[in-house]
Amino acid sequence: MSSILIKNIGAIVTGDLKNPLRNANSIFIDGGIIREIGNNVSRKADRVINADGITAMPGLIDSHSHPSIGEYTPAQNSLSWITNYMHGGVTALISAGELHLPGLPLPPDARTALSVAIVTKRCYDNLRPSGVKVHAGTLLLVPGLVEKDFDEIAALGIRLVKFIFYDYSLLPNGEAESYVKWARARGIKVKIHSGGVSRSGVSQLAGWEIVRKIDPDIIGHITGGPIPMPEEEMIRIAYETDYFVEICSSGNYRLALSLIRAVKARGIYHRVLIGTDTPGGTGVIPRGILREIAFMSSVGEVAPETVICMATGNVGRAHGLDIGILEEGRPADLVLLHKITGSVATDALDSFAKGDLPGISTVIIDGEIRVAGRSQQTPPPERVASETGY
Numbered sequence: 307m308s309s310i311l312i313k314n315i316g317a318i319v320t321g322d323l324k325n326p327l328r329n330a331n332s333i334f335i336d337g338g339i340i341r342e343i344g345n346n347v348s349r350k351a352d353r354v355i356n357a358d359g360i361t362a363m364p365g366l367i368d369s370h371s372h373p374s375i376g377e378y379t380p381a382q383n384s385l386s387w388i389t390n391y392m393h394g395g396v397t398a399l400i401s402a403g404e405l406h407l408p409g410l411p412l413p414p415d416a417r418t419a420l421s422v423a424i425v426t427k428r429c430y431d432n433l434r435p436s437g438v439k440v441h442a443g444t445l446l447l448v449p450g451l452v453e454k455d456f457d458e459i460a461a462l463g464i465r466l467v468k469f470i471f472y473d474y475s476l477l478p479n480g481e482a483e484s485y486v487k488w489a490r491a492r493g494i495k496v497k498i499h500s501g502g503v504s505r506s507g508v509s510q511l512a513g514w515e516i517v518r519k520i521d522p523d524i525i526g527h528i529t530g531g532p533i534p535m536p537e538e539e540m541i542r543i544a545y546e547t548d549y550f551v552e553i554c555s556s557g558n559y560r561l562a563l564s565l566i567r568a569v570k571a572r573g574i575y576h577r578v579l580i581g582t583d584t585p586g587g588t589g590v591i592p593r594g595i596l597r598e599i600a601f602m603s604s605v606g607e608v609a610p611e612t613v614i615c616m617a618t619g620n621v622g623r624a625h626g627l628d629i630g631i632l633e634e635g636r637p638a639d640l641v642l643l644h645k646i647t648g649s650v651a652t653d654a655l656d657s658f659a660k661g662d663l664p665g666i667s668t669v670i671i672d673g674e675i676r677v678a679g680r681s682q683q684t685p686p687p688e689r690v691a692s693e694t695g696y
């Protein structure tokens with residue numbers, strides 16, 4: 307694998323809320339890992355990229371995605387969606403369950419749910435479309451699972467389970483609580499579908515009361531996917547718990563704004579995750595995460611470098627993954643981007659702050675250049691990074 311030196315970067319967004327901007331202009335990558343970030347780094351590299359003063363940020367991680375089989379999505383009968391998302395700056399997808407598998411009985415019985423998780427995990431471990439890291443095999447929690455099933459998924463490297471179809475009228479029997487306990491004991495995170503019924507028509511409703519009974523790690527699409535819980539219950543979760551809360555493109559914009567204001571009032575940025583909750587009825591949205599960042603930065607009036615953390619470092623941390631932060635020793639997943647010609651913004655961050663989409667020039671995943679020059683899914687940025695001789 308070639309080593310890469312990126313020079314002349316205008317701004318580095320780290321994805322780490324503790325220090326979202328880093329004063330440096332170069333990144334050196336070797337063996338797929340970021341080895342050095344600094345000013346005027348002069349290490350010898352196989353490939354040298356001149357960023358021409360544009361911005362670097364971590365590859366985006368879609369916190370709520372619905373992969374099924376390869377790059378085909380049955381939700382909209384479309385192909386190549388993962389590559390198109392990669393051109394929108396997404397370098398990793400977190401599956402919120404492979405529930406669009408054609409013909410899958412919903413809700414699935416326990417053996418079927420377990421089988422789907424195992425098969426999709428093994429397939430995506432063996433297939434990374436355009437290099438994108440697909441964290442699949444998210445087990446849909448339904449009645450009838452046993453502790454050894456959690457051993458099995460843990461051994462396969464599955465790190466997420468999800469409540470969506472579980473019949474909460476069964477809660478007094480203690481099974482759901484056991485699932486949460488078994489998951490936690492194995493380092494597996496628990497996500498819950500929150501709000502109203504989803505496209506399947508058979509997802510279970512979950513607001514404040516159910517969330518408190520289940521006690522998950524992550525509240526899936528708290529602002530709606532597509533229908534949110536009542537606003538006061540959402541605010542109560544924001545103020546009275548420590549759960550991670552997701553804002554998804556499929557949701558209710560009024561509640562997204564309400565949540566952003568609450569988050570801002572309490573300074574609880576570290577608990578917010580951005581996802582798309584696509585593919586699905588909302589569609590296939592390659593620029594979905596970029597649009598969410600622009601919305602929260604401009605309408606929500608939160609600093610863009612802070613919002614970017616919600617779609618990168620926060621998502622990695624919430625799911626126990628080492629991705630989403632630009633720092634030495636981390637996987638080299640990054641995006642170079644800049645303002646689009648005609649935008650009143652001055653650079654990529656100012657684009658987000660003004661509500662404009664920036665244009666992507668370069669995408670690198672695990673130290674491999676996947677997009678060079680310009681993205682096929684954003685308009686071209688006014689300036690692009692280019693490979694130069696050393």
Ligand SMILES: [Zn+2]
Nearest residue numbers: 370402531583
């Ligand atoms: Zn979903």
